[in-house]
Amino acid sequence: MKFSKYFKDNLYKLWLFIAMMGLNLLIFLAFKVDRSVILSSTFLYVLSFLLILFIPYFRKKKFYDDLLANIASLDKSYLVLETLAKPEFYEGELLYQALYEINKSMNENVRLIEEHLQDFKEYIEMWIHEVKIPLSTLALISNNHRDKFDKKAKLPLKRLEDYVDQVLYYARSENAEKDYLIKETDLSKVIKNVGLKNMDDLLENRIDYVVEDVQHKVLTDSKWLEFILGQIVNNSIKYKRDIASSYIKISVQDEEKRTTLIIEDNGIGIKEADLKQVFDKSFTGENGRNTNKATGMGLFIAKNMCKKLGHKIAIDSKYNEYTKVLITFAKDKYYDVLK
Template identity: 50%
Template sequence: MKISRYIFDKWLTLIIYLVSYFIILGMAVAFKVTGNLIVAVSAVYFLMGISCLLTDYIRKKSFYDEFINNTELLDKKYLVPETLRKPDFYEGEIIYQNLYEISKSMTERVSDYSQSINDFKEYIEMWIHEVKLPISSLVLMCHNNKDNVDEKYIRQIKRLDNYADQVLYYIRSNYAENDYLLKEIELDKVIGSVLIKNKDDLLENKINVSVEECNTSVISDGKWIEFILNQIVNNSIKYKRDNTKSVIIFTAEENKKQVKLSIYDNGIGIPQKDLTRVFNKAYTGENGRKGAKSTGIGLYIVKKLCDKLGHTIDIESAPNQWTRVNIYFGKNDFYKINDGNVTKM
């Protein structure tokens, strides 16, 4: 709160104050008051006026400075009344009380809105679980009757199954910490599950898969990691190069600090201008626009889940040559492993 702006805001009060002084001065002259008395009265008059202004300024400055600073620091600015001391001047009390009522109303609205969103998420999650049952049955029936079912129907059902998974994990990613279970998992087994799930697509697209030096363990959630790897493998299949012997290679490197899992493919690659944005929500990039196959949500969910699990992920690529996705599993002495389960020390 600047004193110059405060004084400028008091211009009407100052004018009235000066007019009053000149009226008093005129009356003193009219009644032939001695000069010494006029000077003394004038000094007291101005001293009292300045004191009143300064006192009022100091009282208000303390409140408004705190109000401004707390508002700037808060992320949820509607909670600022909770951080303020009740002021000791009437104008401030009015502002404080009304801010409190506004904040209370806003908090109630936010709470109601948050509850409605959570209810909707729970309903969608339940609905996806129900929908996945007939989808899984269709996938199984198609697999058992390949000779009698057109391949295009099988592909569409698999796409539907994958999109249902994406919706489910997208919803859960907002509160993943309530769902995941950290355990010691074996990478080669998780990779094996992902490859079995995508076996038909890999065979159909004639993609050779190699798993090298992945017989190591990491601390994570097997279910979430399987979904993450499944999305990466699906992308490798989706963006393979034509007229090329396609490969997907899994490799793992381990040191004292972390385990690095790399998934390499020799597909169409990613343009350099898209590399920094592939994890952005709904970003399809040049490849997605060309093929009209991408929703731009898969890698966004993958990045979000990795962040929740405490893993790091990045992508390297050379256009029309290769792509490598790296996932880094950190090691932390803060945790210890008992019978495969992770507990805090």
């Protein structure tokens, strides 16, 4: 609360006082009152004006100053009411009450939206489980009736599964509640499952899946990590170069405090201008525009999931040479002790 502004706001009081004082002076002069009376009454006027100006200012200043300062310092400014003492002047009480009511109605609104979101998420999860049943049926039928079912049907079927999974993990990673379980996981097993899942695609595209020594254990949710790794491998397949020996090389770097999973390919790479944005939502970049197969969601979801799991994900690339994705897992000392 700035005094200058407050004063300007109360300027009418000053004019009122001056007018009253003037009138009073005229009356005193008309009745030929003694000078000392005029002086003392003028002094009283000035004093009472100052009191009327300053007392409310100091009464209100604390409340409004706290209000503004707390709003500025809180990262969730709608919680400001919780931090304030109830004001002891009427205007403040009105404001306080109004803020309280607004807060309450907003909370109800937010709760409603959260409920809707939760319902929607549950529906999506249920829908995904439902949709997986006919997908499994198709996979089985295509396997059992090879004479009637073209082998080519397998790849679009896998794409379909991948897109369905993407929706599932998007819903899970965007959700506030914890949908994962962190435990000690064999990296080699995750890498194997991702390999098996993408085997047909890799063979079809003549990309070698090169796995170096990966006998390491990390703390993660294996399903989530499988999905994350799957997105990266999918990208490598999508953005391969037309050269004789395409590969995806997976290796692990083990250090004292962290373990890093490195996925490197010799695909078309990413231009420097696009590199910073690849983890952004719906970002497709030049590569995505050229191939027309990109949703721009894969890496965004992967990044979000890494954030939730507490892993670091980084990307490095040279256009027309390579793309390298690094996922870093912290080692938990406390966990080591428990073992």
